[in-house]
Amino acid sequence: MENQGFLGLYISRDRACAALLSGQGKDKKLIGCFEAAVEYDHDTSQAANFAAVAEKIAAECKQQNFKFAEVGVAVDSSFYMQHDIHSEFTEPKQIAQTIRFDTEETLANDVSDMAIAFRIKTSSEKGSNLSVLTAAKKILNDILTALQAKGLDPVTIEPDSNCLAKFFNNFSAATPRNRMLAALSSTNAYLFVFAGENRPIVTRSFPLNDQNRDQLIQREVPITLALSDTEQPIESVELFDSAQQLSSTAANFGIESGPIPAFELITSDPKTETITDKTALAIACGAAMTHLEKEPHINFRNDFSPFMGKRLRMERTLKIASVSVCVAIILLSGYLHWQLFHKKEPLRRLEKQFIKDYSDVMMGAKFDKPGNAVKKLQGELRRIKEVKSGQLSITGEQAIAAKLTRLLEAFNKCAKKTNLNVREISISAKSIRVDGDTSGRPYTLELLEAIRAVGFDVVPQRLASEGGRDIFAATVTIKGEQK
Numbered sequence: 001m002e003n004q005g006f007l008g009l010y011i012s013r014d015r016a017c018a019a020l021l022s023g024q025g026k027d028k029k030l031i032g033c034f035e036a037a038v039e040y041d042h043d044t045s046q047a048a049n050f051a052a053v054a055e056k057i058a059a060e061c062k063q064q065n066f067k068f069a070e071v072g073v074a075v076d077s078s079f080y081m082q083h084d085i086h087s088e089f090t091e092p093k094q095i096a097q098t099i100r101f102d103t104e105e106t107l108a109n110d111v112s113d114m115a116i117a118f119r120i121k122t123s124s125e126k127g128s129n130l131s132v133l134t135a136a137k138k139i140l141n142d143i144l145t146a147l148q149a150k151g152l153d154p155v156t157i158e159p160d161s162n163c164l165a166k167f168f169n170n171f172s173a174a175t176p177r178n179r180m181l182a183a184l185s186s187t188n189a190y191l192f193v194f195a196g197e198n199r200p201i202v203t204r205s206f207p208l209n210d211q212n213r214d215q216l217i218q219r220e221v222p223i224t225l226a227l228s229d230t231e232q233p234i235e236s237v238e239l240f241d242s243a244q245q246l247s248s249t250a251a252n253f254g255i256e257s258g259p260i261p262a263f264e265l266i267t268s269d270p271k272t273e274t275i276t277d278k279t280a281l282a283i284a285c286g287a288a289m290t291h292l293e294k295e296p297h298i299n300f301r302n303d304f305s306p307f308m309g310k311r312l313r314m315e316r317t318l319k320i321a322s323v324s325v326c327v328a329i330i331l332l333s334g335y336l337h338w339q340l341f342h343k344k345e346p347l348r349r350l351e352k353q354f355i356k357d358y359s360d361v362m363m364g365a366k367f368d369k370p371g372n373a374v375k376k377l378q379g380e381l382r383r384i385k386e387v388k389s390g391q392l393s394i395t396g397e398q399a400i401a402a403k404l405t406r407l408l409e410a411f412n413k414c415a416k417k418t419n420l421n422v423r424e425i426s427i428s429a430k431s432i433r434v435d436g437d438t439s440g441r442p443y444t445l446e447l448l449e450a451i452r453a454v455g456f457d458v459v460p461q462r463l464a465s466e467g468g469r470d471i472f473a474a475t476v477t478i479k480g481e482q483k
Contacts, residue, residue, distance in 0.1 A: 004067045004068060004069050005020050005021050005022045005023070005031050005066075005067065005068050005069070005288075006020070006021050006023075006068055006069065006070050006071075006072065006288040006289070006290060007019075007020050007061070007066060007068040007070070007071045007072070007152075007288060008020075008021065008071075008072050008073075008074070008163070008283075008284040008285055008286065008287035008288025008289070009057065009071065009072070009073045009074065009147075009152075009154070009284060009287060010073075010074045010076070010160060010163070010280050010281075010283040010284040010287060011050075011053060011073060011074070011075055011076065011143060012075075012076035012078065012187070013040055013046075013049065013076070013078070014037060014038055014039070014040035014049065014053070015035065015036065015037040015038070015053070016035070016036045016037075016053050016056070016057050017033070017034075017035050017036075017275065017277065017280040017281050017283070017284045018033060018034050018035075018036070018057060018060065018061070018066075018284055019032075019033045019281055019284035019285045019287075019288055020032045020033065020066050020068060020288070021285065021288045021289070028170065028171075028285075028289070030265075030266065030269055030271060030272070030285070031066075032064055032066060032271060033271060033272060033275055033281055033284070034060045034064065034274070034275075035274070035275055035276065035277070035280070036053065036056040036057050036060050037056070038052045038053055038056055046139065046142055047142040047145070047146065050142045050143050050145075050146040051146040051149065053146065054146035054147050054149065054150045054152065055150060057147075057150070057152070058150035058151065058152065070155050070290055071147070071152050071153065071154045071155065071290075072154055072155055072156045072158070072163075072287040072288055072289070072290040073143070073147070073154040073156065073157045073158070073287055074158050074159070074160045074162075074163040074283045074284065074286065074287035075135065075140070075143065075157060075158070075159065075160060075300070076160055076187075076188070077159065077160055077161060077188055077190075077205040077206070077207070078188075078207065079135050079136075079139055079140070080117075080133045080134060080135035080159055080300075081133070081134050081135075082131060082132070082133050082161075082203070082204075082205070083103065083106065083107065083131075083132045083133075083134065084129065084130070084131060084132075085099075085102055085103060085106050085118075085130045085132045086102075086127055086128070086129055086130070087099070087102055087127050087128045087130055088126075088127040089127060089128065090123045090124075090127060090128050092120065092297060095118065095120070095128060095130065095297070096118075096297050099116055099118055099130070099132065099297075100116055102132075103116060103132055103134065111134060113136065113137055113138070114134040114135065114136060114137060115134070115135050115136075115137050115140055115300045115301075115303045115304040116132065116133070116134055116300075116303050117132075117133045117135075117158070117159065117297060117298045117299060117300050117302075117303065118130045118131065118132045118133065118297050118298065119131040119133075119162065119199065119203070119297075119298050120199075121200075121201050121202070122201060122229070131203055133159050133298075133300075135300055137304045140157060140300055140301075140304060140305075141304065141305065143157070144157065144301070144305060153307070154301065154307070155290045155301075155307050156287070156290050156299045156301060156307070157299065157300045157301040158287060158298055158299055158300065159205075159298070159300075160188070160190075160205065160283045161190055161192075161203050161204075161205045162203075162286070162298050163283045163284075163285075163286030163287045163289075164183060164190050164192075164279070164282055164283050164286055165192055165199065165200050165203065165286070166286035166289050167262055167282040167283065167285050167286035167289075168181055168192070168194075168260070168262050169198050170286075170289060171262040171263075171265050171266070171282070171285065172260075172261040172262040172265075173261065174261075175194075175198055176192075176194040176238075177194060177195070177196060177235075178194070178195060178196070178230065178232045178233065178234055178235045179193075179194050179234065179235060179236050179237070179238060180192065180193050180194075180221065180224060180225060180228075180234055180236075180237045180238070181194065181237075181238045181239075181240075181260055182217060182220075182221060182224075182237065182238070182239050182240070183239075183240045183241075183242075183260065183263075183279045183282070184208065184213060184216075184217075184240070184241040184242060184243065184246070184279065185242050185277050185279035185280050185283075186242055186243060186276070186277045186279075186280070187207060187208060188205055188206065188207055188208060188279075189204075189205065189206055189207075189208055189216060189220065190203075190204070190205045190279070191203075191204040191205075191220060191221070191224045192204075193224060193225070193227070193228040193230070193234065195228070195230040195231070195232065196230075196231070196232065201228060201229070201230065202224055202227050202228045204220070204224055204227075213241060213243070213245045213246055214245075214246060214247050217239065217246065218252075221237060221253055222253070225253075234255065235255070235256065236255060236256040236257060236258065237253050237255060237256070237257045238257070238258055238259060238260040238261070239257065239258075239259065239260065240259060240260040240263050240278075240279065242276070242277045242278050242279045242280070262282070263278060263282065266278060266281055266282060266285070351370075354370075354373075355367045358373055358377070361377070361380070362376065362377075362380065362428075365428070400427055403427075403432060403478070404425075404427070404432075406454045406455060406456070407425075407432060407434075407451065407454070407456070407476060409454055410447075410450040410451040410453065410454045410456075411447075411450075413450050413453075414443075414446055414447055414450045417443065417446070418438040418439065418443035418444070418446055418447050419438055419439035419443065420436060420438055420443075420447060421436050421437050421438070421469075422434065422435075422436040423435045423436045423437065424436075430477060430478075431475050431476060431477045432475070432476045432477075433461075433473065433474070433475050433476070434472075434473070434474050434476060435472075435473045436471075436472060437466075437469040437470060437471045437472065438469070438470050438472070439469065439470070440470050441463070441465070441470045443470065444463065444470045444472050447472075448460065448472075448474060451474075451476060455478065455479055456476045456477065456478060456479065457476070457477050457478070457479050458474050458475075458476055459474060459475045459477075460472060460473070460474045461473040461474055461475055
């Protein structure tokens, strides 16, 4: 049984019946079913007995390898009471907001510890006639807690009569119209009157208590027919008895009678041979149809402990989706950054080579910004062109060769006397930097005076003694030029 489906549970005080459907509505198919019973222990709490039932259900599901997406529960009619109450409203939302007040007013009793569900029987301009069902919250909470402890979190907890009505509507070829249906289980009797709508306008359920089934049917069917107020007459009475104890004379009501067609689908199925109470199985099938209930207010759980499974699954899905999106964004940004890095690599190599070439061309000048460097190179190119074309005058910028000639003239005048050692000469467009050393400070000063004597301005940048030599660094410019 690998197909995922919907599990329906019908739970009473000491037993349960389960039905696994492969789908809902027209797609439904009974995959499997079982009955689970425990010995009711009067010396323990009700919660302990429900825990034993839940353990039995979980064990059977595991043994039969039931796979299901959702669970629906039908509770036995002994757990709730039914009341006929009138509401001034016709809209379900308005009725739901006032139903607790209307119930307290009608029953003249506090219902704060009761879970309330209701079904709209008829509506008119004067309001709605309701079938209101009340159940003790503690009993429902004990059932819910026992099931959740075994990993079974029901979407709905409905009255058994409501689930049986869903079974009649969805397990027969034609929806019952203008008919009365009476079904007897091993412990209860269920009577419905269907008029022109899918929902019954009269619903009755009560315990059998070892009553004679023929007598009960002959007594209760006329009462139920009298309670119905239909525009069209009831055309037939349809019966089903799980115990198969009804005689042929029990259906003598003066109108057409016969079996309930919906039961044919489950009584003829070989998988249901081990089920002793087919009415209980029909209720479990109705409980499995959690998505077919068009009236959410018939669900007891909505009133005392709303189902949060869908919300939790949605939050978990959103959380996983959010993490996945974040990871995808991080990976995408990393990929784009890597692509950008590799696309800029040729530009970085070109810039590095440009800085090196710039330093060589501009006589060691420090690279600034690309824009400034381009302007300086353009100026230098323009100056070179002017020098080559003879456009620079002797009073303007001097040729490099002329500057060097005059500088060497100053060196030659005192080189022997000062024991001059020239370490480095750096030439730029407007200045010459000389690094060297002499045999002493007086000789260094004499050298600087000799440079001034040939028409240069000299600005010492460094004067120091080291290893018996006097080290100097000076910037030489033509007299009158801006430094």
